[in-house]
Amino acid sequence: MTEKTIKNWVITGSKGNVGAALVETLTASRTRVFGIDYGTEQHVDEVNQFYTYLEADLIDIEDVQRVFSEIQFRVNNIHVWINVVGGFAIGTTIEDTTAADWSKMMLLNFQTALNCSRVILQHMKENEYGHIINFGSVAAEQGMAAASPYTVSKAAVMALTKTTALEGKNHGIFCNAIVPTIIDTLQNRAAMLDADFSTWTTPTAIANEIISVVNSERNGEMIYV
Numbered sequence: 001m002t003e004k005t006i007k008n009w010v011i012t013g014s015k016g017n018v019g020a021a022l023v024e025t026l027t028a029s030r031t032r033v034f035g036i037d038y039g040t041e042q043h044v045d046e047v048n049q050f051y052t053y054l055e056a057d058l059i060d061i062e063d064v065q066r067v068f069s070e071i072q073f074r075v076n077n078i079h080v081w082i083n084v085v086g087g088f089a090i091g092t093t094i095e096d097t098t099a100a101d102w103s104k105m106m107l108l109n110f111q112t113a114l115n116c117s118r119v120i121l122q123h124m125k126e127n128e129y130g131h132i133i134n135f136g137s138v139a140a141e142q143g144m145a146a147a148s149p150y151t152v153s154k155a156a157v158m159a160l161t162k163t164t165a166l167e168g169k170n171h172g173i174f175c176n177a178i179v180p181t182i183i184d185t186l187q188n189r190a191a192m193l194d195a196d197f198s199t200w201t202t203p204t205a206i207a208n209e210i211i212s213v214v215n216s217e218r219n220g221e222m223i224y225v
Contacts, residue, residue: 017185019085035054059111079130083132113135127172133176158179177222180201182195188200
């Protein structure tokens, strides 16, 4: 499949900073995009003919299957699935974390990516083509003090990415992970007031990198942005 025939994208976490930047970049180039997130707010003009927003709880596998069916009814084939949805937490050392702390990060970061992968992989294998992109973190490799649930959940996503790439490679399926340093958002600036913001990566830069990866045949890679 060539770049020109890659038409239908799904972006989870489309209301977040990276998801919104990706939606805006893709729809500006007349690419068909479906955004999935919590709540009903949309990031782009509701009259945008290239964008459809759908609400779903991606922690619930049945809700993932429901929203997938809704998208498939509209466009039949899904060529690209981007798992942006996730969460971040910092401030608690390992011994002070609770079961709820671990559950929240594992559900938001790992379980959502796993649920979406389980559903979309069957579809992509039937079509013998597809791109899946997950989100890892440099912190998952280097560690981050007072953020153990977050770093471990992202490490799980990165392992899932490599395994998906191996299982999908004979079916025309490519799976990679974007591994940002720190994303320059208002929330992160507020959480890390003493940081050097000039070293952070922007949501738009990440969006452009994702598009570049999808237009390639890279597979099983951790792509640092």
